Amino acid sequence: MKKDKRIAYFSMEIGIDSRIPTYSGGLGILAGDTLKSCADLKVPVIAVTLLYRKGYFYQKLDDAGRQIELPAQWTPSDFLELLPDKITVEIENRNVTVQAWKYNLKSVDENYSVPILFLDTDISANTDYGRALTNYLYGGDEKYRLAQEIVLGVGGVRMLRKLGYTDIKKYHMNEGHASLLALELLRENKRSEDVFNFDEVRNLCVFTTHTPVPAGHDKFSYDLVRNVLGEPIPLDVLKTLAGEENLNMTLLALNLSEYINGVAKKHGEISREMFPGYPIDSITNGVHPYSWAPESFRKLYNKYIPGWAKDPFTLRYIISIPKIEIWNAHMEAKIKLIDYINKESNTGMDYETFTIGFARRASTYKRAGLLFFDVDRLIDISKKAGKIQIVFAGKAHPKDIPGKELIKGIFECTHRIKNDIKIVYLENYDMELGKMVTSGVDLWLNTPLRPREASGTSGMKASLSGVPNFSVLDGWWVEGCIEGITGWSIGKKSIEENSDEKDAQDLYKKLENIIIPMFYKEKEQWLNIMQYCIAFNASFFNTHRMVHEYVLNAYLE
The missing domain is CATH 3.40.50.2000 (Glycogen Phosphorylase B;)
Known part of the structure; x- marks a missing residue:
């Protein structure tokens, strides 16, 4: 040695x-x-x-x-x-x-x-x-x-x-x-x-x-x-x-x-x-770019941006890549995730439905349940703005009783609204599953109590696959969020504004009026955001820099 x-x-x-x-x-x-x-x-x-x-x-x-x-x-x-x-x-x-x-x-x-x-x-x-x-x-x-x-x-x-x-x-x-x-x-x-x-x-x-x-x-x-x-x-x-x-x-x-x-x-x-x-x-x-880019995006980057793995700052050149190829790479990652979900559970998710991802440690400050603050409103959004399906994953520390209750609460909600919205909670979240989820969903959700998120890195992994972030302004997202360009913010920036109700209402409003309609009806604009996620965020928020x-x-x- x-x-x-x-x-x-x-x-x-x-x-x-x-x-x-x-x-x-x-x-x-x-x-x-x-x-x-x-x-x-x-x-x-x-x-x-x-x-x-x-x-x-x-x-x-x-x-x-x-x-x-x-x-x-x-x-x-x-x-x-x-x-x-x-x-x-x-x-x-x-x-x-x-x-x-x-x-x-x-x-x-x-x-x-x-x-x-x-x-x-x-x-x-x-x-x-x-x-x-x-x-x-x-x-x-x-x-x-x-x-x-x-x-x-x-x-x-x-x-x-x-x-x-x-x-x-x-x-x-x-x-x-x-x-x-x-x-x-x-x-x-x-x-x-x-x-x-x-x-x-x-x-x-x-x-x-x-x-x-x-x-x-x-x-x-x-x-x-x-x-x-x-x-x-x-x-x-x-x-x-x-x-x-x-x-x-x-x-x-x-x-x-x-x-x-x-x-x-x-x-x-x-x-x-x-x-x-x-x-x-x-x-x-x-995050380490080569490790967290799924195979479909590695191929895409190798084709158009040779040397990206050594110099990820060159990912800003994604702007010149045909958008349809970015979408095809995303769909390849999404199909892999949905196939895995349907093999592991009887959820019956499909490839075309707008898919929201939330996977991280099951700790109460992460507020995994904020999406269900008003379940009737969420169902209404899914019916009016466009169908949604949701993927959860994450472990609670063995001694974290509130964290374990959080997981049980999500399961209860899943059973209650299964006829309206398909939800899955994948077990044993690890690096392999993390890569599959961050690259395979359509939107990455993050809802921590401010200022409890020191940085957060799962959203950076999502950016490597062009997946937009939808997050509370805390940790890295304070730097990475360009509203409507790299994703969207939830609630106010101020620490004093930690209100579940206010944050949930802002989350629902943007999902219903901006995010879901854009995904289903303004595909060109959605693809622009996917490009910007990679060009602005994946090129900077990496461990090489x-x-x-x-x-x-x-x-x-």
């Missing part, structure tokens, strides 16, 4: 392939897309994450919409190479042995690769407790979570050293879960027994925050920290870095990072308000 990597990218979850279930949703898939673009652009990165033997979970849904969580079934050796090297970390005053599996993530042209290290504690040398630490992503209690973050942050740095990566210039913490790596770097960079080189560590660290609300940041009581982590640095020093009352992982990263960023312009503003005094920049997220920004702003010394 060549030891020429200069940037170490740490993330609690990384999604690179739906068959490797080490991700739960947006954060992990973004990490995977970032690393894919690093490979394409030959950025000298090595990544560190954990190997979850039982994954996040495999989702089954019964007829009433009750979510059943099953362990994800997979065999690491089918995809990863087990390395012989081992390190230890101390958890609850016991040594836990950690091994690493390696995955070489290749560029699209296969001329460069980014190694990803998956840390694993399921080793016979460990106790049953130690072996189980890397079983589940986001499983267990606070103690389990802190122990996992020790394996990631402390264990990750030690594994890099063990493998000979001694010339790392930047450590990129993708969210606060990885913040303990900074404590390990402090330990390594002591000036003397009790004098820490804070400036040296700050110069090494980059931190990306993805959380737009205070409650979303990991916090651990100092009693728990003392019992599980010990005292890597004196408690009074730790409190100045991570907060007086609890160890706040975000504060720790903020205080020990030279470059800090949010993941969209609006999210940067929210983060600066949440953490005044910190120089928080913003780099808007993106995003990685360029990280290199220029965060990685270059």
